[in-house]
Amino acid sequence: MKTNLITLFIMMLFASVSYAQSPATASTKVVTANLKVYGNCGMCKSRIEKALDTKGVKQAKWNPTTKNLEVVYVPGKITERKIQELVSAVGHDTDSTKASDAVYAKLPFCCLYRDHDHSGMDDNKKHD
């Protein structure tokens, strides 16, 4: 019983690692793109990255200072244009898509990038 359990455990460990590796080999087809996305602060960062938590996007990292979005995606599943649209849909402009005013108007104060540049601000602080 005991050895069985240990074997089972090791198998699970192995399975999880090998499972994790198999998509990695398939992911040679992924593309890394760098896109300009406008925003200010850490709140923007989590909004942008959450919007890209979607099928076809492997990883999305946005830098509040450089406004650069580094996105790794699978071209067969999503397009760069679609990525930009997803970002704009939650309120952030890109170089080729614009967020609607209605969505922009609902952004928290620190994220109002069209009106001010708050990239140096302490994002953890609530603006009250």
Added chain:
Amino acid sequence: MRSKKILAVLFGTAGALLSVHISQAQQLLGLVVERNENGVEEPLPGANIVWLGTSTATTTGENGVFMINRVAGADRLVISFVGYRSDTLTVTDQKNVKVTLVSNQVLEEVTIEGSRSSTRMDVTNPINTSVMTEKELFKAACCNLSESFETNPSVDVAFTDAITGTRQIQMLGLSGPNTLISIENMPGVRGLAASQGIQFIPGTWINSIQVTKGTGSVINGYESIAGQINVELKKPQESEKLYLNGYVNQSARSELNLNYTVHTGEKWATTFLLHGSTRPLEMDENDDSFLDFPTGSQINFINRWVYNSGTGWLGQVGVKVLSDTKQGGQLDFNPEEDKFTTNRYGFEINTKRYELWGKLGYQFKEKPYQSVGLQLSALTHDHESYYGFNVHDADEKSFYSNLIYQSIIGNTSHKFKTGVSFLYDTFDERLYIENGINVAGTLTNSASFDRTELVPGAFVEYSYDDLQKFSLIAGVRVDQHNLFGTIFTPRLHVKYNVTPTTSLRASAGKGTRVANVISENTGVLASSRSFVFSNLTSDKGYGFTPDEAWNYGLSLSQDFTLDYRSGSVQVDYFFTDFKNQVVLDLDNTAREARFFGLNGKSFSHSLQVQVDYELIRRFDVRLAYRWLKVETDFTEGMLARPLIPQGRAFVNLAYETKSAWKFDYTVQWIGQQRLPDTSQNTAENQRSEWSDEYMLMNAQITKDFGDKWSVYLGVENIGDFKLKNPIVAAGDPFGAQFDTSMVWGPIFGRMAYAGFRFRLK
């Protein structure tokens, strides 16, 4: 196919552009701000916006933004707010505007220095410490510190006996008190609290837990042998305004927690933490006539204040009040009629504890690396208990102070902390054992272990960090114990980053601890064993010199990224070697609980592997395996420590959907444990030499509704595994063979629970 796609994209884009165009043609978007004392823009919510001469008006939202419909012919926009000078703008073809309103009171110039970080000790890198955040703690929603380590492979939690529901932690296979449990780096669960203390820290009060394996920092004293668990409670600075939590399980165990924070002005803030819980029902699932867990209730309250002068002074003061009652034993036991009779077997444990603590710190101007801090705490702990005819009553009064100065030598690569501490600890402790106490050959039924400890000490800790690859913490402390003489404590932690993702740690150090022999082994009080104190090594306290051990550790951690998701592997090995120890021997005879001063060897080897990986997005997997070899020279020779699982493995799966559903599942395997010898008992009261191994499963579902509400539902022990006869000789509790301390697994089976959390930021 391709052209279709292009068409769709074109179409979509045209649509998007069109809608943007329309909305801009009809509405004006604007932002209203003011400038604060530092010239930084802040939003002005609630400002009034109106087109002059029309009834078209709106107000700004929380973020200072407004949207207003354009009105044909109106181009003068009035922005007003009580206490501010109104502004009028002429809007022609602008699509958005930004207005800064100016207060109509002339504010006096106020300069505020940049905020300083609180005096919280930085997480010292070379020490093997894992931090458990609230997110981790939420994986097991119930209920207090003793139940918070479900997903932490370094810490085991076990019942001390089959009737009191008391849990104790184990690290490196060593019983709870070998781990220093501190609260915000001040003494937390020690002294008399060793028996019940980890159940007195409600889960919702906890902000984070730092689990350190091996000896910790010398700043926190000489006591940690197996490790250190530091609990950070909710603090006024970072807490929600209001946090309400309710919990109930199928046995009607109920809890209510309320955290409330108020900022009273710029410099002061306070948090109230209130906990009430009850176990109202008598439950006996295994039909042995004994309650599976006691009935009882707990009221627990903290009020803490923090002060920040803004000029470098930081202060804290807090008070804690606790009252806890537990009652159990045989069904229908009624203390009024049955206490100290053979009608029914029963027990009560009543605890009252009051604590007062304070911290004062000063951070030197323009020297963020230099500070001085003072920690103070005072407490009284009153413990009253009886188990059948056995009685254990104890009072503790304790005072602790620690003064820490930290600065650098030359540059910030070389830091040091130094200071002095003082501990005053006085105990009034009385023990009555129905079947006798044998102190070095003298027979009696009652004994008292009154003692007063006075321990002044001093410490220095040097840390070096080359900011790239190598860092080190070397500490030493010397304490002068009034009963046990000089205690010398050297400790060393080293970390080397082989690559940016691979780090190697090593540690070595000594820990010393005055064992509170009875409080740490309350399980045997609920048995018919007589107590024997033999091979005494001192004439103070319980007759034993302090436990003393060297601990050596080695660990490797490797971070990796596979398929754009991160993970880590950690392997560690720890060896603890006791030079001195009070050993509880249950094997010499099944009729005695024999405490003796260690003659030979006592050690623990612990090897652990842990793998964490985000298998698919938002789906985290943790696999862990731990192997233990813990042996002691008992009177019968070298034996495995009883009731310590030789192995433990678990798999924790945590999945979170985008719509804020969280699923957690843990399955763990607990290996064989050696059971104390019962061969003298009659056949039906004998137990096998080794326990069975077993599996336990827990699952929980949590759903967040917005950022205020969350609701959870879970099941513990899904497989419904429980000990068939956890109590030896349950049918004859006043006979010679009765023993509740042989517990190696769950006493109650499957248990469903539900609860909610409500937060106001």
